[in-house]
Amino acid sequence: MIDMERIILHSDINHCYAQIEEMKNPHLRHIPMAVGGFEEKRHGIILAKNDLAKTFHIKTGESLREAYAKCPQLTIIHPHYEEYLYYTEQIKDVYRQFSDRVESFGLDEAWMDVSESSRLYGDGVSIARMIQKKVLQQFGITISIGVSFNKIFAKLGSDMVKHMGLVEITKANYKQMVWPLPVSELLYIGRSTASKLEACGIYTIGELASLPSGFMSEHFGKVGEILHTFANGWDETPVAKTTEQAPIKSIGNAITAVKDIVSFEEAKLIYYVLTESVASRLRESGLKGNVIHLSLRNTNLISFTRQKTITQPTNLCEEIMPVVLDLLKKHYDFQIPLRTIGVSISGLRKDDGYIQMNLFTSEKQREKQLVLEETMDAIRNKFGFEKIQRCSMKLDQKLTDFDPKHDHIIHPVSFF
Structure with missing residues (x-):
């Protein structure tokens, strides 16, 4: 019996909070708008911004004061977390029409294992297009989707192109698509780890993947070994079933x-x-x-x-x-x-x-x-x-x- 290659999707709701606010109030699509805290309390940073705000180089994580300096006419909408929880779950219900394996990664992201669904709906790219179309029709919200044979590369694909982006990374093309990217693009390589890798002369995901066995575990411990696995496309982590609740880690x-x-x-x-x-x-x-x-x-x-x-x-x-x-x-x-x-x-x-x-x-x-x-x-x-x-x-x-x-x-x- 030949093992069927997994088909993993990773979806990302583009600037999630801002899109939900635009869905509720469509006029916000026509003005520079960001979701943020209260200026007088400064709890208090930009959480998400729409496309028009992005043209003013508004950045997620900066203070409201910095954002207003760039765009004085910026409209700030205070966050409505309960509504974000509600609508993102509604969107994930669309995903669940195609698979019983839908695993959330925060509010706005999720993995789907559609390997079995391909018998009904076609290949991973076809399923991804169906999901994007359904979400857009039902909610007026765009999502980017990465399609791959493991969770790590699927997430990488969803990050490559925004606004209804659809990127497929396969066993045939991942060395051309993934390996030239900076190591910082790989999941869980932050600024500090990237700096340490660069100090070792490792700048790209391909250079990380090509390291001799044991180098990463010797220099970075267990996490280093996992990152080496990620870079090589060897991740076999399953997508959790919808009925399975991930254990609390912290x-x-x-x-x-x-x-x-x-x-x-x-x-x-x-x-x-x-x-x-x-x-x-x-x-x-x-x-x-x-x-x-x-x-x-x-x-x-x-x-x-x-x-x-x-x-x-x-x-x-x-x-x-x-x-x-x-x-x-x-x-x-x-x-x-x-x-x-x-x-x-x-x-x-x-x-x-x-x-x-x-x-x-x-x-x-x-x-x-x-x-x-x-x-x-x-x-x-x-x-x-x-x-x-x-x-x-x-x-x-x-x-x-x-x-x-x-x-x-x-x-x-x-x-x-």
């Missing part, structure tokens, strides 16, 4: 502050709000974790992350915060102010109630802290986030006047 929150964060003390105030939220969400999910990640982005829009693994998995703010502050103190000097900061917890496992005894930790004190934090959760859930706060939050209410648990619900999804 829980976190981030915020773009109302003003530039110029000191450790200012960052500390915000991190208390964020970390309380993350700890609360861990407890609600019945999870705890032992890898604490810090994410920082400065006013030059340069981002980096740091992390630390702790011995005892936790879901308590009072145990997470010392690690957060230690990472911050060791790795950032505030010579350049920060704009966005975040914290997340990975290495997750089920909180089964059992705790490994520790000679250096008072379990009685830990139990008291758990009761205290759960009580705070209950009060906030019933009466509102602002009804119980630390006294330190009053030191700079402009910085701490936000509810990360309920106001920031859209997070990227990890492939791993």
Whole structure:
């Protein structure tokens, strides 16, 4: 029996939030418009922009002030996350008409395995065209689709051409189409990893693919080995079935502050709000974790992350915060102010109630802290986030006047 080659599609809703706003209010298609936060609070960056805004070189991630400087007549629409969740699910329901294997990758992206569907609807390109046509007819929204024999190259294809783009990467053409591209185009190669690869003389995906076996794992660990697999087109990761829910890999929150964060003390105030939220969400999910990640982005829009693994998995703010502050103190000097900061917890496992005894930790004190934090959760859930706060939050209410648990619900999804 000959194994049938997989047909994987990856769809990407072009400038998703902006297109949904245009769908709701068609007149927005005729003016420069972007979806962003509140200027007075600056939570507070450009999240998506339409085609007319793009002609003014408006960039996703820049502040509203920077965007207005480029285009004073820019219309800012505040985000409506619940509606984005609703409409993107409606669009994914179109995908599900063609396959029972539709795996979301964030709100606006999804993989589809249409290998079996090809017997009914034709090859991958034909199916992709049908999906694009249906979505455009039903919602007036354009999507780009990549077609390939694995998930990585399918996603790469969807990124190549926007506005109803359709790119097929096959086993016959991937060396010509993929290998000349910069390594930074490959999924999960960010600025830092790309710089390290370039320092080794590796500039293209083809050069990465051609490395001798073991080089990437030796220099970059397990992730390096995975990236080498991606570059060679060897990824065999299945597309999850629609009924399968991907396990949670991490829980976190981030915020773009109302003003530039110029000191450790200012960052500390915000991190208390964020970390309380993350700890609360861990407890609600019945999870705890032992890898604490810090994410920082400065006013030059340069981002980096740091992390630390702790011995005892936790879901308590009072145990997470010392690690957060230690990472911050060791790795950032505030010579350049920060704009966005975040914290997340990975290495997750089920909180089964059992705790490994520790000679250096008072379990009685830990139990008291758990009761205290759960009580705070209950009060906030019933009466509102602002009804119980630390006294330190009053030191700079402009910085701490936000509810990360309920106001920031859209997070990227990890492939791993």
